[in-house]
Structure formats: C-alpha cells, structure tokens
Amino acid sequence: MRLSAERSSAGRWRQVLLPFLLSLFRGALPDQIRYSIPEELAKNSVVGNLAKDLGLRVRDLPARKLRVSAEKDYFTVDPDSGDLLVSDRIDREQICGKKPLCILDFDAVAEKPLNIFHVAVVVQDINDNMPLFKQSKIDLKIGESTKPGKTFPLDPALDSDAGPNSLQRYHLNDNEYFDLTEKQTPDGRKYPELILKHSLDREEKIFHQLVLTAVDGGDPPQSGTTQIQIQVTDANDNPPVFSQDVYRVSLREGVPPGFPVLQVTATDQDEGINAEVTYSFHNVDEQVEQFFNLDETTGEITTKDHFDFEMVNSYTLGIEAKDPGDLAAHCSIQVEILDENDCAPEVIVASVFTPLPEDSPPGTVIALIKTRDRDSGENGEVYCGLLGKTEFTLKSYSKNYYKLVTDRTLDREQTPEYNVTITATDRGKPPLSSSTTITLRVTDVNDNAPVFQQPAYLVHVPENNPPRASIAQVSASDPDLGPNGQVSYSIVASDLEPRALSSYVSVSAHSGVVFAQRAFDHEQLRAFELTLQ
Ligand SMILES: *[C@@H]1O[C@H](CO)[C@@H](O)[C@H](O)[C@H]1NC(C)=O
Numbered sequence: 001m002r003l004s005a006e007r008s009s010a011g012r013w014r015q016v017l018l019p020f021l022l023s024l025f026r027g028a029l030p031d032q033i034r035y036s037i038p039e040e041l042a043k044n045s046v047v048g049n050l051a052k053d054l055g056l057r058v059r060d061l062p063a064r065k066l067r068v069s070a071e072k073d074y075f076t077v078d079p080d081s082g083d084l085l086v087s088d089r090i091d092r093e094q095i096c097g098k099k100p101l102c103i104l105d106f107d108a109v110a111e112k113p114l115n116i117f118h119v120a121v122v123v124q125d126i127n128d129n130m131p132l133f134k135q136s137k138i139d140l141k142i143g144e145s146t147k148p149g150k151t152f153p154l155d156p157a158l159d160s161d162a163g164p165n166s167l168q169r170y171h172l173n174d175n176e177y178f179d180l181t182e183k184q185t186p187d188g189r190k191y192p193e194l195i196l197k198h199s200l201d202r203e204e205k206i207f208h209q210l211v212l213t214a215v216d217g218g219d220p221p222q223s224g225t226t227q228i229q230i231q232v233t234d235a236n237d238n239p240p241v242f243s244q245d246v247y248r249v250s251l252r253e254g255v256p257p258g259f260p261v262l263q264v265t266a267t268d269q270d271e272g273i274n275a276e277v278t279y280s281f282h283n284v285d286e287q288v289e290q291f292f293n294l295d296e297t298t299g300e301i302t303t304k305d306h307f308d309f310e311m312v313n314s315y316t317l318g319i320e321a322k323d324p325g326d327l328a329a330h331c332s333i334q335v336e337i338l339d340e341n342d343c344a345p346e347v348i349v350a351s352v353f354t355p356l357p358e359d360s361p362p363g364t365v366i367a368l369i370k371t372r373d374r375d376s377g378e379n380g381e382v383y384c385g386l387l388g389k390t391e392f393t394l395k396s397y398s399k400n401y402y403k404l405v406t407d408r409t410l411d412r413e414q415t416p417e418y419n420v421t422i423t424a425t426d427r428g429k430p431p432l433s434s435s436t437t438i439t440l441r442v443t444d445v446n447d448n449a450p451v452f453q454q455p456a457y458l459v460h461v462p463e464n465n466p467p468r469a470s471i472a473q474v475s476a477s478d479p480d481l482g483p484n485g486q487v488s489y490s491i492v493a494s495d496l497e498p499r500a501l502s503s504y505v506s507v508s509a510h511s512g513v514v515f516a517q518r519a520f521d522h523e524q525l526r527a528f529e530l531t532l533q
Contacts, residue, residue, distance in 0.1 A: 033108075035084070036122040039092035044085050047075065047121060050108060051082020054117050058082055063112055068119075069350045069370070070106035075121070077108070084119075092123045093160040100162055107370075109351050114365050116350075116401060127165040127218030131157040133226035138212075140194075140228060141326035144202045145235040149195065153183065153318075153330050155283050156191040157214035157224050168217040172210055178230075180212070185316045185332060191283050194228070202232040231326075239327035240266040240277045242319075247333040253309040253340040261292065261301040266321035266329050282320035282330060292317060292335075301333070309339040310374040341379035341428025346372045347436040350401075355441035358412040366392065367404040367438055371424045379428035387421035387435065394422065404438070412442040413479040444481035452476045452532075459514075463522040472514040474507070474532055487512075493531035507532060 035048045051057075056064055058081065066077050068084075076087040096102035102123040107116050134155055142152070159167040170192040172180040179195040192212060200208075210228040215221050242264065249262050266277050279299045281289060292315070293304045301317065317333040352367040373380040384394055384402050391410060394402045404420065418440045425433035452474060459472040478485040488509045494501045506515050514530075 032118040032120055034120045034122065036124060037086075037090075038124045038126050039090050039102075040126060040128065041086045041090060043087060043089075047084040047086060049082055050077055050084040050119070054108065054110070054115075056082065056110065064110040065112075066108060066110045068106055069109050069116075070104075074104055075106065090123055092125050092162065093129065095123065096162070098160075098162065102162065107350065109368065111351070111353070114351075114368060114403065116368065116398060118398075125162040125165045127161055127216065127222065129160040129165075130222035131159040131167045131214035131216050131224040133157045133212070133214065133224055135226060137227045137229065139326075140230045141233050141328075142196070142200060142230055143233050143235060143237045143239065143325075143327060144200050146196060146200065148198055151181070152194040152196075152328075153283055154192045154194060154212065154228070156189060157226075159214070159216050161216065161218070164217040166216060167214050168221075169215055171213050171215070175208070175210060177208060178210060185283075185318070189283075189285070189316065200232045202234065206232050208232070233325055233327065237323070237325045237327055238269040240268040240321045240323050240329045242266045242321060242329050242331040245331050247331065248336070249333060250336045250338055251303070251307065252338050253307050253342060255303055255307070257303055257305055259303040261303060261335065262333060263301070264299040264319055264321075264331060264333070266299070266331075268323045270323060270325075277321045277323055280320050280322070281318060283318040284316070287312060288315055288317055291315065294319065307337050309337045309376070310343065313337045313339070339376050339379060341375055341426065341430070341432055343374040343379075344432040344434045345382040345424040345426045347384070347422050347424045347434060348372060349436060349438060352438055352440075354439070355443040356406070356410070357445055358410045358442050359445045359447060360406060360410065362406050362408050364406045365403050366406065366420075366440060368397070369394070369402040369404060369422055371400050371402070373424075373426050375426065375428065379426060381427040382424050383427075384422055384424050387423055390420060391415075391418070392420055410442050412444050412481070413448065415442065417441050444484055446480050446484035448478055448480050448485075450476040450478040450487045461516065461520055464519050465516050467516060467518045469516055470513045471505075471516045474512040474514065476512070489532055491530050492533050495529045504528070505530065 033053050068075050074088050076085050092102050104121045108119050181193050183193050184190050208230040213225045215223045278296045291305050293302045315335040319331050320328050322328045348370040350368040350370045371382040373382050393407045397403045419437050421435050421437045423435040425431050461471050476487045478487050489507050489512045
C-alpha cells in the first residue's frame with residue numbers, strides 16, 4: 001500500500017455522505033444504518049453520529065452504554081458524543097481484496113432497554129496502488145511460419161485497487177507487426193493478448209521490441225510498463241498443442257495436500273528432442289501457486305495446501321506448454337471447490353449483564369449471544385440451546401442473535417451463582433457444535449424477614465434474683481447478605497404497664513440477651529409476657 005497524494009480530505013467525503021444519510025432517515029429507522037467512508041482514514045476520524053442516527057439522545061448515552069460489537073474493532077463509539085470513530089487502519093485491499101464492494105458489517109449494542117442495531121460501513125477505494133507487471137521483461141519466440149491472426153496471451157498487470165481505480169486498459173507502442181487485444185479468463189481476470197498482424201521474416205529481422213503499458217482509471221491515472229522481446233524462430237518448428245483449451249474439475253474442500261487434480265497434455269509434431277514439452281503456470285493469481293503444484297515434465301497437477309471454501313471457492317489455472325524451441329501453447333483449468341461442514345459454529349457473548357439482582361422479574365435479559373459459522377448453506381445454519389435444566393431460556397432475537405433471559409424469579413439464598421452453558425449446533429451432516437459458559441452471579445435483595453429459633457420462649461426466674469442479671473437469650477436468623485441479614489432485637493409489647501416494663505426487663509439489641517432490671521418478688525408478680533422483634 002502506498003499513500004497517495006490525492007487522498008480525499010475528510011471534509012470532501014462527509015459532504016457526499018450527508019445527503020445519502022438524510023434520504024435514509026426521512027422514513028422509519030432502517031434495519032441497518034449505512035455509512036460510506038474512503039479507506040485509510042486517520043484514527044479517530046468521525047464516520048457519523050451513530051447515536052443521532054439511531055435516534056438516541058446524547059444525554060441518555062451514559063445509561064444506554066452504546067458500543068460496537070464486532071469481531072475486529074475497526075470502530076468505536078465516543079461515549080460523550082455518540083460519534084462513530086475510526087479506531088484502526090482500514091485498508092480496503094487488505095480487508096476486501098478484489099471484491100468490488102467492500103463493506104464492514106457490525107452491530108451496535110445499547111442497554112436499558114437492550115437494542116441491537118446493524119451497521120454497515122462501505123469502504124470506498126482510493127487510488128493508492130498503481131498497475132504493476134510481474135516481470136519487467138517478457139521473452140517470446142514466434143515461428144516465422146506463424147499465420148497472421150495468431151494470438152499470444154501475456155501476463156496481466158496487477159492493481160489492487162477496485163472499481164474505477166483498478167486497471168482499465170493496456171496499450172502497445174506503435175509497431176508494424178503486432179496489435180493488442182484484451183481478453184478475460186472465465187473467472188473475470190482481464191489479460192492482454194498480442195495479435196500477429198503480418199507474417200514475420202527471420203531473414204529481415206530476428207528481434208522485435210515492444211513496450212506494453214497498463215493504465216488504471218484513477219484521477220490522475222497511474223500506469224506501469226513492461227518490455228516485450230520477440231525472437232523470430234525457424235519456419236520448420238511447430239508449437240505444441242493442448243488436447244483441450246479448457247478443463248473443468250471439482251474438488252471437495254477437505255482433500256489433503258498432494259491430492260491429484262488433473263493431468264494436462266500438449267503434443268508437439270516435431271520429432272525427437274524438439275517434441276519434449278515442459279509445463280508451467282501462466283497468467284495466474286498468486287493464490288494458484290500457493291494451492292497447486294504442477295509437474296513441469298508430466299503436466300500433472302496436485303494440490304499443495306488445504307482449501308478453505310469460505311475464503312476462495314474457485315480457481316483458474318492458466319498453463320503454458322513450451323517446446324525446447326520455446327514455442328508455446330496455452331490452456332486453462334477451472335477448479336471449483338465444494339463446501340464441506342468443516343467449521344464449527346461459534347457462540348459469541350456480545351454482552352452480559354451480571355450480577356443480577358435476585359428480585360429481577362422473569363424475562364430479564366442476562367446476556368446477548370451471537371452465533372457464527374463460516375460454512376455456507378445448511379453447514380452454516382446454526383441453532384442454539386441451553387445445556388441441562390435451567391432457570392433460563394434462550395429467545396431468538398434477530399438473525400444470528402439470541403437473548404438469554406430468566407424464566408422465573410431467582411433466589412440468591414438458594415443459588416448464589418449459575419454456570420449457564422449455551423450450545424450452538426449447525427445443520428451440517430454430520431453436525432458440528434460448540435458451547436460457551438457464562439457465570440452469572442445473583443446479588444442479594446432484602447427479601448427474607450428474620451425468624452426466631454423458637455416461636456415462644458418460657459423462662460422461669462427464681463425470686464430475689466440479682467438485678468441486672470441475664471435471665472434469657474432469644475435468637476433469630478436472616479439468610480440475606482450483609483446488612484440485609486443483620487438482626488437486632490427490641491421489646492415491642494408486654495402485658496406489663498408500659499411505665500413498669502422498663503423497670504422490670506430489657507433486651508440487648510445486638511445479642512438478644514434479656515436482662516432483669518430488678519429483683520422480682522413472687523408475691524407481687526407471678527408471670528408476665530413480652531413480645532420481641
Ligand atoms: C462455575 O464454573 C467455575 C469455573 O469452572 C467454577 O469455579 C464454579 O464453581 C462454578 N459454579 C457453579 C455454581 O457451578
């Protein structure tokens with residue numbers, strides 16, 4: 001990646017963005033918020049005001065805790081303004097390769113109440129790459145008996161930019177013998193092809209020099225060049241010929257390295273050593289040489305690495321056959337990769353709201369769960385469940401999202417902590433699954449009244465007892481936590497006259513010990529009753 005001089009200024013693109021957003025928000029809130037930014041923006045550049053675009057008020061932001069939930073954090077939300085900010089380098093070529101439309105999809109999560117918003121940021125290309133030829137010089141040999149109209153495919157130049165900034169055209173310097181045309185491989189890659197205009201005469205001129213230029217569509221355009229040297233060979237040589245121009249093969253995604261793909265053959269009419277043909281890749285993507293091996297003498301193609309359907313699902317292999325006189329022929333092989341259920345689904349905890357007060361009503365959201373499976377079709381369809389019998393249920397929320405909610409009221413005194421295991425299974429044959437566990441703490445609320453160990457205490461006190469001596473001990477317990485579980489004691493009622501009560505007995509608020517305040521006289525007082533709390 002090169003930095004380009006005409007990198008768009010932030011001001012310029014925001015002006016373009018605004019009418020686009022306005023038209024989006026005229027009606028109801030869309031399912032998905034879309035922004036559009038150029039690649040390579042500086043860190044902390046503002047993409048848009050996400051809070052406003054989602055209809056959230058800035059003053060509610062601290063409570064709503066608006067944030068980005070994504071696999072890779074290209075963006076963050078400014079907690080004060082609600083602006084969506086760029087937080088990492090966004091290189092379109094690195095993220096999207098040759099895809100014409102580059103979109104970063106993610107979710108924005110807000111709490112109280114829980115909302116998920118789907119956000120898409122379209123990353124526009126800037127012309128930061130120029131077309132480049134793999135070789136600065138191309139050598140070709142062409143027999144002097146070759147008929148005008150014969151074509152010679154050339155390696156294309158590469159330009160990682162997309163759309164109008166990508167490679168647009170080729171041109172050749174003015175010359176008497178060759179024209180240039182542009183062809184396309186079945187997978188859409190464009191390449192230049194030389195066309196012979198007039199018969200070549202070795203006696204007149206052995207070498208021809210050409211300059212090939214590739215130009216992109218940027219403003220201003222960038223270009224790259226390569227030299228072509230053509231040697232005119234003797235009329236008696238014949239070029240090799242492939243048995244087919246195009247071969248088609250399907251391969252299962254799971255085939256091991258070394259797996260045979262196909263054998264190509266080109267024959268040469270020349271006798272003896274001249275008939276010995278060698279094979280090589282020609283006009284191929286770098287990927288091809290990473291995944292396929294070509295035996296240069298037998299033409300046998302084998303696999304070199306494990307395929308990943310989810311990354312690339314087809315390849316075009318260009319093959320060149322050359323005889324010892326360097327006369328060449330070309331063919332292409334279309335390899336289609338067939339998906340297998342090789343990716344287990346993933347369970348991603350997007351948000352978890354723990355600890356949870358024990359008096360939360362049934363239906364309280366505890367966590368937001370997202371699933372993902374890189375396989376396609378049924379292999380990538382995922383359903384979720386909970387392991388074991390639990391106090392919780394999973395509710396489908398939106399595509400690939402589940403809410404974990406309480407199914408009944410919880411009781412901290414009974415279960416202070418839960419390990420909730422969520423499993424995700426795909427519909428592949430055989431299915432793959434995975435699971436994740438959320439530890440949920442339950443916090444106390446003062447939902448238990450203290451309970452006396454005995455409903456009634458009967459105490460016998462001998463008369464003439466010493467004053468201020470303890471005569472009984474009551475005790476109550478409360479299973480709540482901390483201050484909610486602390487018990488204190490007091491006398492709330494008695495059959496004694498209120499003024500007499502305090503001169504007869506007291507209770508320690510802290511310990512529940514009951515004290516006689518004076519010596520009792522059996523003649524005067526036989527029994528009395530106290531109600532404590
Ligand atoms: C939950 O899992 C953790 C970690 O494995 C363990 O330490 C804890 O005891 C578990 N709690 C319960 C209630 O099972």
